[in-house]
Amino acid sequence: MSEESFLREVEEELRSDKLKAFWRRFAPFIIGAAVLIVLLVAANEAWKWWRSSTAATASDQYYAAVELVERGDITGAQAAFAEIEASGPRGYATLARFHDAALLAEQGDAEAAIAAYDALAAGLDQRRLRELALVLGSYLAVDHLDVAAVEQRVGGMIGEGSLLRNNAREALGLAQYKAGDIEAARANFEAIAADPITGQEMQLRAYVYLEQLASTGIDDFTGETDGEAPASDATIPAAE
Incomplete structure (x- = not known):
């Protein structure tokens, strides 16, 4: 064996020993990291499956409940x-x-x-859903609570920043009309009629409200009256 061949074999043995020593020292960490990666991937896939599965189950439950409503089984729904x-x-x-x-x-x-x-609105962090809950509650409050209660719920929504501003104006206007505050009611109904985002159905309702105000002695655009304001129990078409 030549001296060069001998030196090459010695170098290979040394490299092999170093590799073995390195593996003995760091193998637990390398294996642990690999296992962790596998577990994370598996957990992510399991979460996706669970979310998809639970969403599908909840969807089935939800539409089953809606069907119970349609069949008239309110208690079951x-x-x-x-x-x-x-x-x-x-x-x-x-x-x-x-x-x-x-x-x-x-x-x-x-x-x-x-x-x-009210509880829904208080527990929701999504603005649109929170406003929807407040509007729906305010429509009910028109016939069962006072103007202040309706204004507390939707008074902050009648500005240009809310997509449900016309629903808020309608509920507040109806409450104001019921309470005999004709000027305030007229202002809200006119704002609905003039708003470019108002849907056709709601705009039609706003004109009906203004026609009703005009028929009871208040001009629907100038605010001039031909006599005393109508009593607070005067009839006006209710919102759907």
Whole structure:
């Protein structure tokens, strides 16, 4: 064996020993990191599967509850919505709470329905949904609470920044009309009629309200009256 071959074998042995020593020292860390990566990937896939599975289950439960409503089984529907609220994904739980509040209103329990909408609004962090809950509660409050209660819920929504501003104006205007504050009611109805984002149906309702005001002795655009303002129990078409 030549001297060069001998030196090469010695170098290879040394490299092999160093590699073995390195592996003995760091193998637990390398294996642990690999296992962690595998576990993270597996956990992520499991979470996706679980979320998809629970969403599908909640969807089935939700539409089953809606079918119960359509069949007139209100008690069964309320129980089904309560189950979704308790264990379903957040989105379906929120939908179930809206339906539950609506069922209370349909059953004639306006006080409980208003409280349910108030609780929804207080617990929601999504602005549009929170405003929707407040608007729905305020429509009920028109016939069961005073103007201050309606204004407390939607008074901050009648500005240009809210997409539901015309619903807020309508509820507030109806409450003001009922209380005999004709000028304030007229201002809200005119704002609805003049707003470029007002839908055709709501704009038509606003003109009906203004026609009603005009027929009771107040001009629908100038605010001039031909006599005394109508009593607070005067009739005006209610919002749908």
